[in-house]
Amino acid sequence: MVYETFLKTIQSMVQTRLNKKANVSLRRVLKNNGLMLDGLSFTKPGSRLSPTVYLNAYYNEAEEGMPLSIITEQILMVYETNPGFSEDICEELRDFDAVRGRIAYKLIHAAKNKVLLSHIPHIPYLDLAIVFYLILTDNEEGQMTTLVHSDHLALWDISLEELGILAEENTPRILPYHISSIESTLNQLEMEDIVETEALPSVALYVLTNSRGINGAACMLYPRVLKEFAESLGEDLIILPSSIHEVLLTPSSVSLPPEELNEMVQAINQSDVPAEDRLSDHIYYFSRIQGCLYLPPSSTTTLYSGADGTVNPQ
Template sequence: MDYQEFLDYVKENILDYLKQSRITADTSNEVIFDEKEYEVLSQKIMKNNGITLDAITIYQEGQYVSPNIYLNAYYDQYKMGKPLDCIMNQLIQEYEDKMEEAGTLQVDNVYDLDKVRDKIVFRLVNYERNRKELLLCPHKRFLNFAVTFRYLASKDAMGIASSIISHKEFAAWNIELDELYDIAKSNTMRLFPWKIESLAKMITSCMCGDLSNALSEDAYEDMMNMVEQDCGIQMFVLSNDVGINGATCVLYDQVLYEFSMAHECNLYVLPSSVHEVILIPAEEDTDPQFLLELVSNANKSSVGLIDLLSDEIYYYDRNINEIQIYED
């Protein structure tokens, strides 16, 4: 079946699979499943960089939270030969997992600033690629980026759950954009602390795997040096503690300044993705044109369009504590 037929099949049959799953899981044989209590809607959800994903949402009477189940990746599995029955059961499992997680969420009144003030965070996105979405929400320009604002519903070992703050919520709060930015900045720095790690160390850890604890400190250091020599450039990865939307850390107070002062040089900042940036000490022999090519090639071959942040590179000057788009 083609993609549209797949979407239609899922929407028309998902409740049958949900019913069968509930009956199978109930050992007491007392489960009552009334399809009239449910409604299945299909919708297109706009994600980062203008990417639109197809989703279904199962609404149940009395439930305040109804998670979106994205179908694009499931269709890819179907095209690869995965049985449709298996895919439908996977969809049900994802729905049940998300509903269980949602049961622990405290749903706040997002129109009451006092209730959500401590849960407002911000995110860095590409301005041009998100023009359509930016029409719908308050945002602040930063270089060729936009800073958007989100309500953080949860952050745990399973990941994070958040929703965009629209003009409607922002208007209800009756505050200025600069105040919203300050609130979000303070919360984001507190809830998502930054971390910087040598790229060579990260690669070495991946290469060594379970052996990393068995290696002596000297042996581990030697391997790191070998990786760094192969790279040819000292690279450091800046992200947050969960590695999700960590590129936002370039907005944190003093992070770039303190790192550049510790290395006694200015920095090139490479937008690896929305999840992290790469910091490179600006030495005399560092070739910015090579760095531009590095970013361009990575964006074309390694970074998914939904995670792409920018094709530019940036230059941080510690003397004036300022980051700008690099211009030759």
Template sequence: MNYENFVKKIHGEFEMLAERKGLSGRVVIRDIVKNNNVHLKSISVVNDENRATPTIYLESYYEEFCQGKDISDIANEIFEMYIMNSCGLNFSMEDFMNYSYIKNKIAYKVINYDMNREMLKTVPHLHILDLAIVYNIVIEEDAYNSATAMIKKEHLDMWQVSKKEIEEVALTNTPELMPPVIMRMEDLLAEMIINDISMQWDDEDEQEQWDFVKEDCAYGGHPKEKVSEYVREEIEKMKYDDKIDMYVLTNEKRINGAGTMFYDGLLKKFADKIEKDLIIIPSSVHEVILIPKDNEISDEEINEMIGEVNENELETVEILSNHMYLYCRRDDRIYM
């Protein structure tokens, strides 16, 4: 079954589940243009109350189908995901039209300028370096349910506000809505491994409530704190080069965190602390990597590495840029 037929089949299965479960609204399939001009198919429900509803993207589910998963099981999984993510979203069209209500929810993110030229024709933005700063309404009700809506030029007309006002509001809001985090690369890797171990254990043995990691995990039978210690020790041993310190700059949500490099005074404070200029590696739209500037590694080597990662490791939608930047603390400025 090709992808188009898969989408049609999921649409039909979802409609039957919605009717059986008493879900009101019209099930729709949309072609969504994401970052870097990536087109994705999604399924959602248009409801009578004009309230925000989750958008579920279907590409990963098609991969599961191609690997042999039953399409009815996939439809049930999508439906359950939809219901779970619907619970916390209390945002209506009336809310969206009310600028006073959404003003404090406006934040910015950064994307690649050239890869999004077509989209940027309809979106208020600020062109900086080879990037564009664009603006979202951040809708979040709890730790598990969140969504964003990109602000377009037509919305400024509806609210009767200027692009300059949106820029100023976002500049103030974003660090508060998405506080910055700077951490050593080793600590981030350790955090990811520990979270993965914890999630595996939590799924298999929920009643233990995190007292011990299951015995079939890497350091079986030890308290979680001890496992964390072991993981961090192993990561330190694996460090590629003791002469190169690498730091990850993102936000607390770990989503669209690359924009933190434009937070007022943040890079200046960090660069002054380590007393060096900074190489900025745009590892994805979600984070950047900071390396103290010295002569140990050339710009050409870094740019080659960025290109390889973008081509072989990242999804197209996550690519930020193909080259490094330099932060000069004397000028308090980022250069290409």
């Protein structure tokens, strides 16, 4: 079935089932790294809420032979059991004092998100961008978050600088960092039988993430985290961007050559990391003496160029 035909057919079938209980419309949403997702947006009469159920995975199921009637049932079940934001949360979003303590930051790739970054407040950082989000709910079932857009700043009457200061204060407090060996991390995730130890590089690797394991690559920005870990090892660090959720740290003196590490990052991104979760295709370098995070040079003759370093106060 042609993709566009699938979208319109599912929209019609879901709308017929709901009748006038909600208006069902097609919506295209821009996600991280330029990923575009198509979904059904549900709006009840008199409500400001429009929860969205994404359809891309359902199209794959239809291509594999699943009847559209069953897909319709699944979508309705998702909609009815996941109503999205409540009216109370929508009201809270308008009250800056109610949300200021829940503003956090995360890291995404700058070049892969040019369109998205044109609509949201952000701070450039090396070839990445620091962006901001609100943690609306945080419980055993997970987090509900929403990206901070430029119109939020206008609504709250604050500047990008004020937003950044709040996120810098909140993020380490709400989502404290955690560093562990990669072996310990795999054991905790009960993946020791799934991941072959021979597939791991023969160097010391440590996982840096936050207490939730969500958007944990931003822990690189926490004050003194990289500095203190580098000092504990007595080494500068090479950082492998595993995903937006975590990064891998390894001491520079015992690491593989930079070009091999870059190839490793690129291969893992392509085979194991969803497109929406990829952070970068190359390594970074942290100098414990200068307290700076650096981009690797285009040439592999040296690990980094001091002149191109970005100050990262540690």
